[in-house]
Amino acid sequence: xxxxxxxxxxxxxxxxxxxxxxxxxxxxxxxxxxxxxxxxxxxxxxxxxxxxxxxxxxxxxxxxxxxxxxxxxxxxxxxxxxxxxxxxxxxxxxxxxxxxxxxxxxxxxxxxxxxxxxxxxxxxxxxxxxxxxxxxxxxxxxxxxxxxxxxxxxxxxxxxxxxxxxxxxxxxxxxxxxxxxxxxxxxxxxxxxxxxxxxxxxxxxxxxxxxxxxxxxxxxxxxxxxxxxxxxxxxxxxxxxxxxxxxxxxxxxxxxxxxxxxxxxxxxxxxxxxxxxxxxxxxxxxxxxxxxxxxxxxxxxxxxxxxxxxxxxxxx
Amino acid sequence: xxxxxxxxxxxxxxxxxxxxxxxxxxxxxxxxxxxxxxxxxxxxxxxxxxxxxxxxxxxxxxxxxxxxxxxxxxxxxxxxxxxxxxxxxxxxxxxxxxxxxxxxxxxxxxxxxxxxxxxxxxxxxxxxxxxxxxxxxxxxxxxxxxxxxxxxxxxxxxxxxxxxxxxxxxxxxxxxxxxxxxxxxxxxxxxxxxxxxxxxxxxxxxxxxxxxxxxxxxxxxxxxxxxxxxxxxxxxxxxxxxxxxxxxxxxxxxxxxxxxxxxxxxxxxxxxxxxxxxxxxxxxxxxxxxxxxxxxxxxxxxxxxxxxxxxxxxxxxxxxxxxxxxxxxxxxxxxxxxxxxxxxxxxxxxxxxxxxxxxxxxxxxxxxxxxxxxxxxxxxxxxxxxxxxxxxxxxxxxxxxxxxxxxxxxxxxxxxxxxxxxxxxxxxxxxxxxxxxxxxxxxxxxxxxxxxxxxxxxxxxxxxxxxxxxxxxxxxxxxxxxxxxxxxxxxxxxxxxxxxxxx
Numbered sequence: 001x002x003x004x005x006x007x008x009x010x011x012x013x014x015x016x017x018x019x020x021x022x023x024x025x026x027x028x029x030x031x032x033x034x035x036x037x038x039x040x041x042x043x044x045x046x047x048x049x050x051x052x053x054x055x056x057x058x059x060x061x062x063x064x065x066x067x068x069x070x071x072x073x074x075x076x077x078x079x080x081x082x083x084x085x086x087x088x089x090x091x092x093x094x095x096x097x098x099x100x101x102x103x104x105x106x107x108x109x110x111x112x113x114x115x116x117x118x119x120x121x122x123x124x125x126x127x128x129x130x131x132x133x134x135x136x137x138x139x140x141x142x143x144x145x146x147x148x149x150x151x152x153x154x155x156x157x158x159x160x161x162x163x164x165x166x167x168x169x170x171x172x173x174x175x176x177x178x179x180x181x182x183x184x185x186x187x188x189x190x191x192x193x194x195x196x197x198x199x200x201x202x203x204x205x206x207x208x209x210x211x212x213x214x215x216x217x218x219x220x221x222x223x224x225x226x227x228x229x230x231x232x233x234x235x236x237x238x239x240x241x242x243x244x245x246x247x248x249x250x251x252x253x254x255x256x257x258x259x260x261x262x263x264x265x266x267x268x269x270x271x272x273x274x275x276x277x278x279x280x281x282x283x284x285x286x287x288x289x290x291x292x293x294x295x296x297x298x299x300x301x302x303x304x305x306x307x308x309x310x311x312x313x314x315x316x
Numbered sequence: 317x318x319x320x321x322x323x324x325x326x327x328x329x330x331x332x333x334x335x336x337x338x339x340x341x342x343x344x345x346x347x348x349x350x351x352x353x354x355x356x357x358x359x360x361x362x363x364x365x366x367x368x369x370x371x372x373x374x375x376x377x378x379x380x381x382x383x384x385x386x387x388x389x390x391x392x393x394x395x396x397x398x399x400x401x402x403x404x405x406x407x408x409x410x411x412x413x414x415x416x417x418x419x420x421x422x423x424x425x426x427x428x429x430x431x432x433x434x435x436x437x438x439x440x441x442x443x444x445x446x447x448x449x450x451x452x453x454x455x456x457x458x459x460x461x462x463x464x465x466x467x468x469x470x471x472x473x474x475x476x477x478x479x480x481x482x483x484x485x486x487x488x489x490x491x492x493x494x495x496x497x498x499x500x501x502x503x504x505x506x507x508x509x510x511x512x513x514x515x516x517x518x519x520x521x522x523x524x525x526x527x528x529x530x531x532x533x534x535x536x537x538x539x540x541x542x543x544x545x546x547x548x549x550x551x552x553x554x555x556x557x558x559x560x561x562x563x564x565x566x567x568x569x570x571x572x573x574x575x576x577x578x579x580x581x582x583x584x585x586x587x588x589x590x591x592x593x594x595x596x597x598x599x600x601x602x603x604x605x606x607x608x609x610x611x612x613x614x615x616x617x618x619x620x621x622x623x624x625x626x627x628x629x630x631x632x633x634x635x636x637x638x639x640x641x642x643x644x645x646x647x648x649x650x651x652x653x654x655x656x657x658x659x660x661x662x663x664x665x666x667x668x669x670x671x672x673x674x675x676x677x678x679x680x681x682x683x684x685x686x687x688x689x690x691x692x693x694x695x696x697x698x699x700x701x702x703x704x705x706x707x708x709x710x711x712x713x714x715x716x717x718x719x720x721x722x723x724x725x726x727x728x729x730x731x732x733x734x735x736x737x738x739x740x741x742x743x744x745x746x747x748x749x750x751x752x753x754x755x756x757x758x759x760x761x762x763x764x765x766x767x768x769x770x771x772x773x774x775x776x777x778x779x780x781x782x783x784x785x786x787x788x789x790x791x792x793x794x795x796x797x798x799x800x801x802x803x804x805x806x807x808x809x810x811x812x813x814x815x816x817x818x819x
Contacts, residue, residue, distance in 0.1 A: 009810065014809075017646070018804060023803055128695050277813070
């Protein structure tokens with residue numbers, strides 16, 4: 001077991017979970033607004049209202065009896081993503097990339113029958129994946145066709161970009177690459193690769209898997225240091241917009257780059273994790289404190305805020 | 317910043333209140349701080365012997381009350397065939413034995429336990445007594461007058477008069493007046509009482525018992541008590557020392573005679589004394605039944621509810637452990653407070669059998685659940701099925717355990733079944749989604765926290781404190797509140813962020 005001293009950690013400005021919950025989530029996130037981000041359907045509605053692009057919604061399953069007729073609704077669809085609206089941490093998300101006869105093929109290549117899909121939907125409706133086990137609904141969305149720049153970097157899954165936005169200012173970003181170990185999921189604790197991104201350029205800073213530093217993708221062996229996100233400024237502006245539309249002070253935005261449609265908002269998270277710090281090899285606290293210390297009252301546009309952070313948090 | 321200061325001031329205040337109330341309760345009621353403490357009490361047995369004449373018998377015996385330096389803890393009377401009751405006449409407590417018909421030698425017993433107390437509580441005295449008139453024959457009258465004159469010339473107050481009289485009566489070579497009075501056949505105490513009353517000082521004889529361990533056939537010792545300056549003062553008629561000696565139990569003060577027997581002859585009383593150890597807790601409760609702390613305490617509830625509260629007051633302890641483990645250590649548990657419930661179940665089953673049965677119930681449940689996942693069941697129905705299965709597993713284990721001679725099999729029923737069913741479901745999903753590794757981490761974390769909570773709850777000292785001093789839970793509350801504001805790193809984060817060391 002390797003350990004790091006608490007003094008060294010605070011010297012690096014690492015944000016701990018207790019501090020995050022008390023000093024940032026508790027202070028800047030109004031509980032009343034949580035449903036906006038905890039319910040993916042509400043997030044999607046809100047995004048549409050504000051003109052933030054999201055993956056297309058095909059249909060919604062709200063009641064158990066609707067599952068019986070699901071066959072007809074799925075019949076014309078070659079690929080789709082099934083999501084419980086209140087699922088957290090990527091739980092319950094099922095990605096179907098192709099169909100083969102009567103079978104559905106998951107992103108990992110696993111074959112599923114219609115019965116499997118029905119059971120999964122039924123579990124979602126009963127609240128198995130939702131916070132606190134409350135009844136849920138299921139969204140069926142278009143599958144993202146991810147941008148070519150990620151070819152060779154993501155295994156069996158969609159690479160997404162997590163950007164932490166604090167009081168409207170993007171403060172830290174990372175690219176999450178699914179691996180075979182993570183079963184196509186983009187969650188770091190499940191084994192996805194986290195790539196820290198420089199705030200000014202969108203270039204790779206550092207990469208980790210299972211909290212260990214790595215240099216190449218574990219499945220494809222491509223060097224991770226060559227990663228660079230195109231349209232970086234545009235992405236940051238989108239993230240800043242997302243923060244504005246929810247009214248929450250401290251959120252994590254999950255964005256994807258679609259080959260045809262450009263940056264899309266996948267989901268929002270009112271309790272963004274701390275792993276992003278490990279991926280970046282940098283602590284969040286100095287940046288958060290800097291934003292906290294800004295005193296300007298006048299309304300700054302998202303563009304101005306993004307320019308500010310691209311300058312302030314630039315990698316020298 | 318001021319918000320923080322008020323918060324911490326509040327936390328400190330809550331803890332202080334808890335601490336102070338506990339201390340106050342300890343000093344006021346004497347409830348011991350440690351379990352199993354004992355205090356010594358004197359067990360005194362009074363035995364009344366008499367020969368019944370064949371008629372109806374009434375025995376009236378003066379019982380102790382208002383004991384300076386002692387507290388009556390328990391009393392009881394044993395006398396086969398007799399009716400017994402305690403009556404109070406004019407502030408005089410008496411035990412009355414009654415029987416329609418009795419013949420021959422009779423023995424009646426009265427036993428009482430007395431605890432020594434540091435300070436005698438001042439009971440309200442009755443109306444101011446008056447000196448009673450005394451009767452002497454002529455010769456005695458003259459002698460008494462002379463003795464009194466002599467004593468009063470060398471004294472200034474009722475107290476010093478009594479002292480001087482005792483001195484005169486106890487001269488090694490008594491003068492003729494004293495000799496004459498002593499020859500009258502009365503005891504010194506009785507003589508003193510008469511002399512003092514003659515002099516206008518209210519005086520009476522009190523009967524005391526010298527407490528010494530393992531004594532039998534002891535008699536009461538007469539003492540003289542005079543009333544002056546608004547209160548009674550006891551004098552030793554032999555030495556003239558004022559005050560009650562610490563080993564003297566005043567059995568009979570004022571009122572009627574010590575013992576009245578109708579329907580019997582040749583009655584006498586003798587006492588046996590033994591020193592005993594009794595639990596300090598019981599003693600404290602019995603002694604302070606009228607204290608403010610006891611009258612609003614849990615001890616007033618029926619025993620059944622008390623035992624429930626005994627468990628309830630252990631819960632905050634478990635909550636502190638859970639908060640500590642999650643906030644400061646960063647241990648993951650399946651279900652926030654499930655470990656407390658498991659710990660409570662362990663209290664009933666004891667640790668090892670509890671652990672074994674819990675792990676096997678969950679293990680078997682997981683196996684069955686893996687089959688259930690193949691049936692296409694709705695979530696609620698699946699958990700309900702699991703619940704029924706868990707009950708089957710538990711009853712099967714109980715039966716097998718019983719057949720094999722382990723009575724512990726019976727006690728697994730204390731596990732909260734619904735919680736177990738949910739645990740199995742969650743663990744199973746966790747297994748499917750994140751793999752067995754995560755199941756081990758969360759399951760192990762829950763069990764670890766449960767075991768720590770159990771070990772604390774099982775400590776006799778903590779159980780004793782939380783139950784007898786419920787305000788101690790305020791200190792625990794303050795600890796929880798304090799930890800609720802901890803913004804530092806968790807122990808687990810020091811490991812989680814280890815990769816930062818290289819960069």
